Amino acid sequence: MLASKNYTPTNGYTEIVKPGEMGLTKLHFGILNLTPKATFFDHSDDTEVALIALGGDCTLLVGHNGNKANGVLGERSDVFQGEACIAYIPHHTTYEVLANETGVEIAVCKVPSHAESAAVILEAGETLNQDETHLRIHENAFSDDSDITTTSGAHTMSTGEEAIYLHRFRNADGVAVFNVTRTTGTARAKLYHNDVFAVPEQDSIELLMSEGVGYQLWIQPHL
Incomplete structure (x- = not known):
């Protein structure tokens, strides 16, 4: 049986699929949709998290102590207007999303990980080396x-x-x-x-x- 779900745009975070569903064993996937000036806070727990800006932009505050990355995530109005900005967040790390004037829509991907990688926020078109992340994103x-x-x-x-x-x-x-x-x-x-x-x-x-x-x-x- 082929497995698909249809996402209905909803304010806040919508979990769409997690391990044990739709034939998957590792990947989590959801979409975060924030109106202008709205905020979202979460913790990566035992996973590596990738945030892919689909449209709009936000201020992203990642981490505490020595492993921090703060900056702007998002440079396009929608997925047909250029390449994505992506942030990678290591396990057991906090992150907060503060939507800017246009609001923001972000794909949230997670995979189990205990790798000691750095938190990083990439500009549009930038990529990580494959050995620096447990997620492949295209x-x-x-x-x-x-x-x-x-x-x-x-x-x-x-x-x-x-x-x-x-x-x-x-x-x-x-x-x-x-x-x-x-x-x-x-x-x-x-x-x-x-x-x-x-x-x-x-x-x-x-x-x-x-x-x-x-x-x-x-x-x-x-x-």
Whole structure:
């Protein structure tokens, strides 16, 4: 059975999927939506957290004692206006999000980790070396003729490890069709605006066609 959920924009934090759901064993995924000047506080506990700014901007205050990172997260109005700013937060670290004048929408990804990494806030287009994080994050854009622009460099976007995909369309009526290859065969999936799709370990997903200009956020663990 193919596993997807549709996200309905809601103020505050919405948990969409966690380990034990939709065939996943490691990844947590949710979306934080804050109105102007609203705040959100959380703790990473036993996970590494990545905050991916989908739209708007905020002031981000991470950590205490020696492992701190304070700055602005977010440089685009929506996912179709440039690359994401991403913050990485190590385990057992506090973080506070203070939305600025436009408000902010952030994808929140978590994976189990006890690595002693540094808290960091990246500007749009900046990346970490793979050995500095337990999360692999890519953004893909695709259009009506199925042309795809992807930071991962391929139409087939998941092999050998579980993954989560967030899908958006410039026109909310858009739809994309994917082949999902599993150990038991191949199935076809239609994904719509704000669908979150989970791909269990050893499965892969390949874009076949898109009706409308689309965006995809792709997250995998890198343990």
